[in-house]
Amino acid sequence: MTPEEKQLLTKYAGLDALTAEELDQLCTSAAQAIENAARLPNLSSGSEPAHIFFVPQAPLRP
Amino acid sequence: MMLHHLTIGAAARLIAAGRLSPVELVDAFLARIAQLDRTLHSYITVTEQAARSAAGDAEAAVVAGRSIGVLHGIPYGLKDNYYTRGIRTTAGSRLLLDFVPDEDATLHHRLREAGAILLGKLNTWEFGTGTGELTDDLPFPIARNPWDVHRFSGGSSTGAGTAVASGLAMAALGSDTGGSVRTPAAACGLVGLKPTFGRLSRAGIVPNSYSLDHPGLFTWTVEDAAILLSELAGADPRDPSTVDRPMPDHARIGAGVRHLRIGVVRRFHERDVAADAQLAAAIEDALGVLRDLGADIVELDLPIPLKDYRLCTRVIGSAEAFAAHEQDFLARRSEMGRALRDKLMAGVLIRAVDYIKAVRWRRELAVRTDEVVASCDAVVCAGPLQLTPLLSDTAAVKDYVMGSAMCVFNATGHPALVQCIGIDSNGMPLSMQIAGRYFDEETVLRVAAAYEAATPWRRHRPHIVDCEGAKA
Numbered sequence: 001m002t003p004e005e006k007q008l009l010t011k012y013a014g015l016d017a018l019t020a021e022e023l024d025q026l027c028t029s030a031a032q033a034i035e036n037a038a039r040l041p042n043l044s045s046g047s048e049p050a051h052i053f054f055v056p057q058a059p060l061r062p
Numbered sequence: 063m064m065l066h067h068l069t070i071g072a073a074a075r076l077i078a079a080g081r082l083s084p085v086e087l088v089d090a091f092l093a094r095i096a097q098l099d100r101t102l103h104s105y106i107t108v109t110e111q112a113a114r115s116a117a118g119d120a121e122a123a124v125v126a127g128r129s130i131g132v133l134h135g136i137p138y139g140l141k142d143n144y145y146t147r148g149i150r151t152t153a154g155s156r157l158l159l160d161f162v163p164d165e166d167a168t169l170h171h172r173l174r175e176a177g178a179i180l181l182g183k184l185n186t187w188e189f190g191t192g193t194g195e196l197t198d199d200l201p202f203p204i205a206r207n208p209w210d211v212h213r214f215s216g217g218s219s220t221g222a223g224t225a226v227a228s229g230l231a232m233a234a235l236g237s238d239t240g241g242s243v244r245t246p247a248a249a250c251g252l253v254g255l256k257p258t259f260g261r262l263s264r265a266g267i268v269p270n271s272y273s274l275d276h277p278g279l280f281t282w283t284v285e286d287a288a289i290l291l292s293e294l295a296g297a298d299p300r301d302p303s304t305v306d307r308p309m310p311d312h313a314r315i316g317a318g319v320r321h322l323r324i325g326v327v328r329r330f331h332e333r334d335v336a337a338d339a340q341l342a343a344a345i346e347d348a349l350g351v352l353r354d355l356g357a358d359i360v361e362l363d364l365p366i367p368l369k370d371y372r373l374c375t376r377v378i379g380s381a382e383a384f385a386a387h388e389q390d391f392l393a394r395r396s397e398m399g400r401a402l403r404d405k406l407m408a409g410v411l412i413r414a415v416d417y418i419k420a421v422r423w424r425r426e427l428a429v430r431t432d433e434v435v436a437s438c439d440a441v442v443c444a445g446p447l448q449l450t451p452l453l454s455d456t457a458a459v460k461d462y463v464m465g466s467a468m469c470v471f472n473a474t475g476h477p478a479l480v481q482c483i484g485i486d487s488n489g490m491p492l493s494m495q496i497a498g499r500y501f502d503e504e505t506v507l508r509v510a511a512a513y514e515a516a517t518p519w520r521r522h523r524p525h526i527v528d529c530e531g532a533k534a
Contacts, residue, residue: 012411022407029407029408037413043419
């Protein structure tokens with residue numbers, strides 16, 4: 001990654017004043033996020049209720 | 063009678079009969095903490111004065127003949143990410159070293175109302191989270207495993223496992239986002255129960271992941287877990303994820319397993335991961351015990367590999383942890399330990415679309431898993447997949463935490479329990495996991511209770527050597 005790209009990535013992440021170590025960690029995290037995203041399945045859309053969040057057999061409120 | 067080895071059930075019966083004083087009981091635990099915790103580091107804060115005062119009040123209630131419940135006078139500990147009014151709550155972090163809440167976590171409140179007595183706040187990885195990476199940059203020394211102080215005690219509820227296993231608390235509460243109750247319970251040879259998502263309130267517990275966090279409990283016996291659960295369960299207006307469902311009846315957990323249909327999921331320890339051979343053999347032995355007790359053991363084909371649950375919970379957990387702690391991360395990350403900083407950094411760049419994909423996928427994983435779980439009364443599978451490692455073997459520690467099968471039931475929300483099923487060649491406890499249908503903790507506990515009663519493992523206690531070389 002070029003210094004300019006790293007700067008852009010930092011700005012996108014909402015971070016500033018990163019140490020060199022933190023910047024390296026951010027780049028590693030970015031790579032991991034890209035790798036994880038590529039492994040997530042593409043589920044078909046529109047086949048589920050609008051309520052997508054997980055609640056086991058229960059209403060949201062008692 | 064060694065008071066620190068009493069179970070909740072036994073102590074409650076003695077207190078109710080007037081044969082055991084809550085003052086005597088609390089004094090015994092405080093004395094043992096003073097003797098051993100310089101070696102074990104299970105407590106961050108010991109609330110000695112408040113505990114003695116509460117014990118005095120508890121004793122006065124007994125003497126006055128007032129009606130008392132089953133937890134009256136029972137000493138317990140709380141992971142230090144539970145809010146305790148007027149008592150420092152650090153969550154194991156430099157960021158919260160001086161934080162004194164002005165409210166109680168709901169579960170702590172319920173225990174106090176039931177007459178239980180807080181002994182103190184228990185050690186934890188920072189903010190109750192982590193990846194198994196052990197660093198020396200936290201404000202408190204790492205808790206030690208009482209079975210071997212050179213071995214890992216599990217995490218993130220490190221002090222809870224250590225305290226209950228070593229007789230420094232009769233029970234403890236922790237939190238479990240990816241196994242943080244069940245892993246230390248397994249490493250320390252305890253019963254560790256993560257009930258169904260929504261069964262226990264999370265109000266007043268420092269959040270880690272909004273949708274994966276589950277409160278959980280540590281006890282020496284299955285009966286004690288059942289007693290605690292029945293006192294803690296129930297809807298809480300302060301936590302909208304909680305629901306009112308019929309309470310588990312701890313009186314029914316002794317019904318045995320005859321004719322129960324118990325499924326076994328082998329893929330985690332046989333196909334997905336090369337589990338340790340001693341562990342795999344112990345699980346087979348445990349299944350044999352349940353079969354001999356009359357259970358119908360059936361093979362289950364769970365069509366989802368462990369790596370799918372891990373990926374799904376990693377994306378959700380990282381994004382939610384960063385959302386929970388973004389402001390602290392931006393303003394004070396230099397005060398965080400490296401393990402937490404790295405974990406939060408992993409959540410910074412997860413795209414909204416990927417988080418939503420993971421949430422949708424989670425629902426599918428939960429539904430498909432539930433089809434398998436609901437086909438039986440309970441399911442047995444592995445929890446940890448390796449033997450408890452030495453603290454010095456950092457790679458093995460990380461693998462023990464991140465490579466376990468615990469996250470499956472954080473993803474799906476099913477109740478899951480670990481219990482001791484043997485002792486390995488290093489003298490450390492082995493364990494299995496028992497999961498059940500949503501809100502059917504009672505059957506999970508029933509299976510565990512039958513196994514516990516038929517095996518000798520509750521008669522084995524760790525032999526602790528304190529820092530001055532004395533055995534306890």
